[in-house]
Amino acid sequence: MGYKITVERAVQSRISEVDFNNLPFGTVFSDHMFIAEYANGKWSNCRIQPFGNISIHPALSALHYGQAIFEGIKAEKDADGNPIVFRPHKNAERFNISAERMAMPEVPEELFMSALDQLLTIDKDWIPNAPDSSLYIRPFMFAAEELVGIKPAEHFIFCVFTSPVGKYYNQPVKVYIHDKYVRAFPGGTGFAKCAGNYAATMMPVREIRKLGYDQILWLDGIHHRYLQEIGTMNIFVVIDGIIITPSLSEGTILNGITRDSIITLAQDEGYVLQERDISIEEVIDAYQDGKLEDMFGTGTAAVLSHIGEFNYKGEVYELPPVEGRDVSNKLRDRLTTIKSGKAEDMYNWLYHVPVDVYEAQMQ
Numbered sequence: 001m002g003y004k005i006t007v008e009r010a011v012q013s014r015i016s017e018v019d020f021n022n023l024p025f026g027t028v029f030s031d032h033m034f035i036a037e038y039a040n041g042k043w044s045n046c047r048i049q050p051f052g053n054i055s056i057h058p059a060l061s062a063l064h065y066g067q068a069i070f071e072g073i074k075a076e077k078d079a080d081g082n083p084i085v086f087r088p089h090k091n092a093e094r095f096n097i098s099a100e101r102m103a104m105p106e107v108p109e110e111l112f113m114s115a116l117d118q119l120l121t122i123d124k125d126w127i128p129n130a131p132d133s134s135l136y137i138r139p140f141m142f143a144a145e146e147l148v149g150i151k152p153a154e155h156f157i158f159c160v161f162t163s164p165v166g167k168y169y170n171q172p173v174k175v176y177i178h179d180k181y182v183r184a185f186p187g188g189t190g191f192a193k194c195a196g197n198y199a200a201t202m203m204p205v206r207e208i209r210k211l212g213y214d215q216i217l218w219l220d221g222i223h224h225r226y227l228q229e230i231g232t233m234n235i236f237v238v239i240d241g242i243i244i245t246p247s248l249s250e251g252t253i254l255n256g257i258t259r260d261s262i263i264t265l266a267q268d269e270g271y272v273l274q275e276r277d278i279s280i281e282e283v284i285d286a287y288q289d290g291k292l293e294d295m296f297g298t299g300t301a302a303v304l305s306h307i308g309e310f311n312y313k314g315e316v317y318e319l320p321p322v323e324g325r326d327v328s329n330k331l332r333d334r335l336t337t338i339k340s341g342k343a344e345d346m347y348n349w350l351y352h353v354p355v356d357v358y359e360a361q362m363q
């Protein structure tokens with residue numbers, strides 16, 4: 001169908017003010033953002049404009065009732081300095097799965113990809129060069145009804161901005177396994193990337209931070225026994241050479257794109273990989289038998305991050321030194337070299353932004 005996207009360029013780029021060697025996650029924003037509006041059953045008013053505040057009505061429904069979803073994607077540079085994006089079509093698909101659960105309209109893949117294409121073309125110089133750095137892309141949608149009243153909205157805003165980022169974790173992650181609070185339960189919204197899922201975790205996370213932990217490893221909402229996922233990562237456990245990750249079948253965890261990529265690479269490497277329920281008792285038994293070789297999380301922001309220790313019911317369990325964790329180190333290296341275009345893209349995971357086409361169009 002083709003969406004007309006107007007472009008208003010920033011008068012002056014802010015890029016010279018940025019220290020690309022020091023990029024705390026999510027604090028620096030590129031020059032432009034994309035916005036589209038949904039009304040009367042269609043997306044229109046699609047535009048790229050200078051990054052900046054947007055004015056909102058105090059009764060904006062997303063602020064009151066939380067109809068809001070988002071995605072996280074990373075772009076790096078190819079050898080010619082052009083943007084390569086890791087599996088963005090998967091994010092477009094997941095965005096629409098989240099949208100459906102939250103009674104929000106579909107963002108057609110064509111619109112989603114055009115927004116990325118044009119934004120990355122115009123701000124490609126914001127993609128950092130340093131190893132472990134990338135341009136984080138944040139598409140999001142929120143209900144924009146200007147009305148106090150609980151009903152599915154009919155007006156929405158879809159927006160995309162980008163942010164150059166360095167490493168998410170510099171140390172192995174310390175996780176706290178909560179047996180009190182839960183993140184999701186069957187029939188709920190656990191599989192959706194909706195704002196409320198994260199809001200509900202803030203208070204428990206604040207509590208465990210005071211105890212010196214980084215993240216919560218959530219257990220299932222019914223039995224409080226089975227591993228689910230970490231705040232921004234899916235979880236993998238290696239017991240006696242077998243890689244185990246919770247299955248997606250209950251709809252309580254996010255279908256992580258990094259998770260899917262790691263599963264593919266693990267199978268490609270010939271490892272035994274099981275997607276199944278894994279209880280905290282099974283993990284602790286393996287630890288006590290000396291068979292718990294590794295635990296790690298996977299996510300777009302955190303890539304593959306090792307778990308250094310976990311706490312369950314006040315007991316601290318320390319995992320082996322990171323250097324010796326051959327399985328996860330190998331999988332992380334394979335993933336990062338593919339992502340940065342330095343290894344053969346055998347699964348067709350990289351999307352090359354056609355900058356020449358867009359540069360010509362945006363003249």
Ligand SMILES: Cc1ncc(COP(=O)(O)O)c(C=O)c1O
Nearest residue numbers: 232233234254256257258299300
């Ligand atoms: C709750 C949650 N689980 C898992 C992930 C990892 O998903 P992905 O690999 O698609 O980034 C994320 C991050 O997006 C997340 O927020």
